[in-house]
Amino acid sequence: MPEAGVPVGYFFAVSTLLFSLGVFGALRRTNPVAILMSIELMLNAVNINFVAFSRHLGAADPVRGPMFAIFVITVAAAEVSLGLAIVLALLRRRRSADVNEFDALKG
């Protein structure tokens, strides 16, 4: 039982469920913005893992887990901005919000 009083498995369960919900959304939502949001959920799940594992293990260097999470957050922010730019650029040409409508490239 860690100091926080919550077993690491609980955190893992939450993160797994969060991750799976993200997967579900990413596969189910057709709006690219919504897909992006779902992917953010997945990244958050990953971060819970990093922090929880770091705390639980108390590995040689306790900085690593949170550090990884910080980088993930940073990257995620960049990713969102770029992704939204792509979506906007596309939407400017076509007023469809269904990611599956874009299928000029196939085969």
Add this chain to the structure above:
Amino acid sequence: MNWPLVAFFFLAGVTLYSAYRVVVDETITHAALYLAIAFVGVAGFYALLGADFLAFVQVLVYAGAVMTVLLFTIMLSDIREVRGLKLPLFRRLTSPRWGAVPAALAAGLAALLLAAFAGSALLAGPEGRPVGLGELARALLTTYLVPFEVASVLLLAAMVGAIVLSKGEGER
């Protein structure tokens, strides 16, 4: 009373429900607002785990910056999800009526990952300790200096990319 555990369950309930609404809510604005709640919930987990600084960053970056950008985009684009029914097979498999396949995949993933966790023993190391802001900052500027610098390049790249792509054709 094990307060951390209570807090954990509360946070878990809020976070997972919000996440669920993000995934299923037809109205994109609502979904975005639920996402903000989920972000805050995750920040709560960080706090619970003693990573206060991270919780702060989470709220700042996610609930603040990311949410702003998301909402702006939604406002700008006036997106409404269109759910056609006469769709080819692959799209039908992903459409809400047939949402069974994504759901099954997600459920399968969750089940398999949880089973994996249950079936393996984690290293039983000594109990970890929360990491202070100073320690983190020092590490960021020493050990993780290169990734830190690279991350800044990355942000620059993303910014350049975003600008270039949002500029209309012919604008320079």
Add this chain to the structure above:
Amino acid sequence: MPQHAWIIPALPLASYALTVFVGRRLGERAAYIGIAALGLATVLAFWTLAAVGGGASAAMSVPWLRLGDWEIRMGFQVGRLEAAVLAMVTLVSWMIFIFSKGYMHGDARFNRFYAHLSLFVTGMLTLVMADNFLLFFVAWEIMGLCSYLLIGHWFEEVENARAAFKAFLVTRLGDVGLLLGIWTLAAATGSLRFADILEKVEAGELSGSLVTVAALLLFMGAVGKSAQVPLHIWLPDAMAGPTPVSALIHAATMVAAGVFLVGRTYPLFEAAPAALATVAYIGAVTALVAALIATVQTDIKKTLAYSTMSQLGYMMLAMGVGGFAAGLFHLEAHAFFKALLFLAAGSVIHAVHTQDMHRMGGLIGPLRLTGLTFLAGALALAGIPPFAGFFSKDAVLVAVHASPYRALFWVALFTAFLTAYYMTRAAALTFFGRPREREVIEHAHESPPVMTAPLLVLVVPTALFGFLGPWFQAFVGGHEAHGAEAAPVQALAIGAAVAGILVAWAIYGFRALDRRTAIRLLKPLYVLFKEKFFFDHLGLAVARLGMLLSLAVGAFDRLVVDGLVNGVAWLVLLIGRGARALTAGSAQAYALVMLAGVVIGLFIYQVLGRVG
């Protein structure tokens, strides 16, 4: 001389080469090359014969090939047998070369005719002199080739070409037997030389079954070449070639090569009684069947062709019953008088431009010389003394009589009767009686001297060779066949011959019996003979079967084997189509596939237990 005997086949070979390369410029004068070469060869052959008679013999060989440790030499040997046959072959060939000068006059491919004829003689002479199976077979095939080319000399008519085709293919059927026999023997003895092989056979070093099999295989070759039943069907068709070719190749020499083969390897047959019996029976059947068919032929050359077949059967029969010398004697004698008969027939055809005997008649008038020489040949063939045929046939009959095969003797005797019958019939239809077609006889002129001279020359051995019989048989080393029983056999033979002549003359000379009535009376037999015992039908059926098989294989190849290959290609393309369908353009579908991959991967690892 014998050690230089290799010059004898070299001469016609040189003639062949010269005719091919410079013949075109010479026109018909090219014939002189061949005639000169053959003349010289004849002289040398008789010189050799004389030398061999004086007790000389020669053998010479050069290294030819080395396979592993096995050294193969090529060479020739000239002993008594060889010398005798050489002399006969060169003489007959020479005569036919001369005759052809007249007969082929004006032919479009005159030179080619001579070239092929020269090559043929080379082959025949090489065959006789060869000291090993390989060279023997080479010569054997070269003769077959020339036979093919010459039968098809007038290939513009598809019929002639077809006859050539048939001749080659049917004899080839026998040849594979010969080849197998050669391989079997060479594999067993480690040598291709006759001397080595026969030595081992005589020493009893080879197993009995092997010897029998080998002998039968060799005999298969002889059956094909010598037109024995059932591979005889090519010979009558081969008459499509120019008549001198029929005379030389399909009467005097090549067809006798089968008999010569049996003679050459006689110790082998002696060591295999079963094989020898086969030879005897096949020979007898051939003799009888051919004679029967000959009785109803209307084509003069076909009559002679069946007669040749019949006589070859006789020779085989003699060989089969142990009459080695008798068989060879008949071979030589037959060569002379059958060549004569064919040349005379050729002279007739040259004069009247038809081969149908029913359109002839009374030709003895305009074609006196031809007619007389034909008669001489016919009498010889019928077995009337003092012509050669009498003595040689008699020797055969005596040999058969001396053997345990009683029935065969009577068969042979009956054949002798039939021989006399059909030859008389042919002579009567051709030369006697009143002319049946006016214009045929009106345009008939005696052939030029260049054609009649060879006839006259050939009459000499036809008439006189028989008297050399005893000497000849002793010379070639056969057993002395004349025993106590010789006299009654002779009487029977003469009786059969005379009877045959009389019956035939009664029908065709005196018209004592109407031909048509006879046909009506013996209708089934007539049909049987006329249709040649249906052997041609059988051959055709076999050929059709082969063709059908090949078409089946062709279709199988196209549809099944190649179909399989294309099927695989099609399948790969189909899978490709499937793989391509995944990339249907929808990004979300791509994500779905990705996730499915992950979940399946996890599933395999965890549920299917790939992890300890």
Add this chain to the structure above:
Amino acid sequence: MLSLLIFLPLLAAVPILLLPAGREQEIKRLATAAAAAPVLLVALMWPGLGAGGPGFLYEVRVPWVPSLGIEYHLGVDGISFPLVALSALVFLVAVLASYGIRERVKEYFALVLVLEAAVMGVFTALDYVLFYLFFELVLVPMYFLIAIWGGPRREYAAIKFIIYTMAGSLLMLIGILALYFHTGANTFSIPEIARRAPELVPPSWRLWVFLALFAGFAVKVPVWPLHTWLPDAHVEAPTPISVILAALLLKMGTYGLVRITHPTLPEAAREFAAALAVLGVVNIIYGALAAMAQRDFKKLVAYSSVSHMGYVLLGLAAGTAAAVNGAVFQMVAHGLISAMLFLLVGVFYDRTHTREMERLHGMYLATPTAGVILAFAGLANLGLPALPGFVAEFFTLQGVMQVGTGFFTRIAYVTVIGIVFTAAFNLLMMHRVLMGRPREEFAALPDATPRELATLVPLMAASLLLGVWPAVIMRMTNGPVSEFIRILGGA
């Protein structure tokens, strides 16, 4: 010396490509000179071969990729030299026969010369990788030569040929690597691996490695039932290329068996001998029957190749001195004969624009000289004595009989069926094409031109020489073949 054989043609291709397309005359002359050079080289090398004992002559050996044990290693012995000589002759003939090419002349001749280099390389390489290199390199010019200058279905035929042979040769490459690892000497040298393999390749691997190598060669030979690329490729290729295909490319397969599979894996070769013999017989009979069913002149000749290559397989399976010498001889013999036949198909096609034998009849009258040569070639194909095909088949089957086992004796008995059908289809071909009178539109065809004769006569002369005096070749082959048999015998 050997390097020159490979690089002369290859280098000659460069100036040809650089010449302006219009100067066809110069291009042809240059190509002819480049193809004649190897003939001269072969003539110069001939005396050196002598009565070729075991071992290689004119060796060149330079390290290439030392870390993998790959060398630039060339050499000839009594088995490969006749094939080198044949290649030189056939390529010269093919170049001469190509004067009629009208389209894209310079590319054509350049490709032919590249092909010559590759073929020479295959027959002289003594390093596995080098061998494989040339083996594959052959395919590239071949594809273009068929696909650009071929008949109506050329693209199908070309791609089928390439895919088929490529699949085989890649399996072969796996086999080569398995040998390389099991012999463990970090060398790809063919003789070196052959020396080591019998001891070092584990028994359980032998047959598999053998089969992998065999797969590569079997496609080329082609062994039934992998032969269906052959009729298509042969028929669609332009005449000179069909000549090269039949005369040389098929030999690459059997040469591989002689040079590589059998000496390197004698144990497996012995185990496989019976199967190989049966495949050989199937090739012989099936090929002959299929040939007989063809109406297309060129297809008939193509299937006849399938039949004749069967003798080589059979001879190798038997493994006696006579059989193997016969098999090696058959490679050369078939090279000459099939070259003649394909040239003749071209000669008649050029005049009549048909290959339907039904329509061709009477060619003897129409074109007497070409007719005679066709008869010569047809008879040679039929296995007539005094011509090389006979010598090869005679000694091959003689050798099969000499094995002395009941199995091989029966094989020989079955094989003669093939001889009969071979005679049948050749006679049928000659009958259909030559005999009778020509159709009216073909009555006034020009006879063979001097250029055509220049391509055919050398082949005829060589055939006659080899048919009468086979020792010209067998003198060389006997030594290496004896060594081959010694190895195969497991001594």
Add this chain to the structure above:
Amino acid sequence: MQLANFLLILPEITLSAAGLVLLLVEAFLPAERRERAVEVAGVAVVGALAALATLWKTPANAEGLGGMIWSDGFGLFFRTVLLIVLVMVTLTSVEYVVRHRLPVGEFYALLFFATVGGMLMSVSGDLIMLYVGLELLSLSSYALVGLLRQRETSLEASLKYFLNGALASALLLFGLSLLFGLTGTTSLREMAALLGEGALSWLGAAALVLVAAGLGFKLAVVPFHLWVPDTYQGAPTPVSAFLAVASEGAAVAAILRAFFVGLGPWRADWSELLAVLAVLTMTVGNVAALHQRNAKRLLAYSSISHAGFILAGIATGSATGFSAAMFYVLAYAFMNVGAFAVVAALANQGEGEELDDLAGLARREPILAFLMLLFVLSLLGIPPLAGFWAKLYVFRAAVDAGRIGLAVAVALNSAVAVAYYYGILRAMYVAPAAAGRAETGVAAGGAMQIGLALAAAGVLVLGLFPEMFIGWVTTAAGLAGLAP
């Protein structure tokens, strides 16, 4: 931490700085002179090469910067390859960029950033570094793909790549978090030590699958490959070339590092997984390529199949396979960039990118056609070209490791590949040119010519003299902690 340590990433620093300069140039130069940015890019690439050259002199196995960077022979190899690719792509893209009115400064800046990301992946000794490098490469690539703004397909490709890529990186991250959970470390070397000889746990297997998926996505491994054809087709052609070679190459480096070093103890387990994926990848790539009519799409599927071949080398789990994969990347860099460059050269002239547009190329532009011939034959593995040795190396690894099935799969796939590669050759040499464009020549600009010559020279030199390169990869592989 000493300043000297930063010299270890001098090439990356140079390139990043150059990227910044380019952005400034773009911003401050007057519009009509902006194309001069190309010259700046050229100078920058030369500078990066020079910086790399200094590293050749430093001790081979330098580790530094907090354990994030392993500037060893392995890293040096991949950085060299990536820089060569950058040189070639830069040269062959100049004309394309100008003609298609891509924003010059941003294009090259993003290209440089992406290269930096790839280079960092290959030198990273830590998962965090690996991840950041990967994302730098990815984000820059997403933007690059969408740069051809006048074509909607370019943006579509960008979106698809982005959505799938983001998902894949999330999967990768989850896998990495599991690894972190299992070992408590992000350093690859420590990870290997901590995993020890222990058997693969269930969670370990999950991590393995997720990491394979995440990195496999970049390498275009089936079933994570579906973005590839769409993206390559839609992207500006030089970007497609870059993705096909540099991005895949960096992925190979990451996989080699992660699997051989970090997950080394699980070698037996992942080698089976990768073997299955390899066979699947090469087969799907090949059979799907059979039906393609678009040159870029065809090359995309061909890239997938080559990814399968590379993966086959890796899947052997042996030192030979390791160096085989490295050699393959090197060879592949030249031939694939070359092939894409030819397509780009055609596009520069306003030609289409369909195979039919190649018709009659041999007549119009014989040298271009000949170069394409060279590249295609090399891709096909015809000796003696670079691709042959690459394939031979993979075969060698597979046979050496006793994975005959894998070798046979490679063999059969190579045979299938004949069909579509020869389809390209057929179009250029056999098919007649479509009416109306029979004799219009396709003149390639000077930079393009140099780039093509470089690629061709690479294919030939690697093919004729593979020895020194084999020595190089063997040494480099040895320095990555694997005895050859």
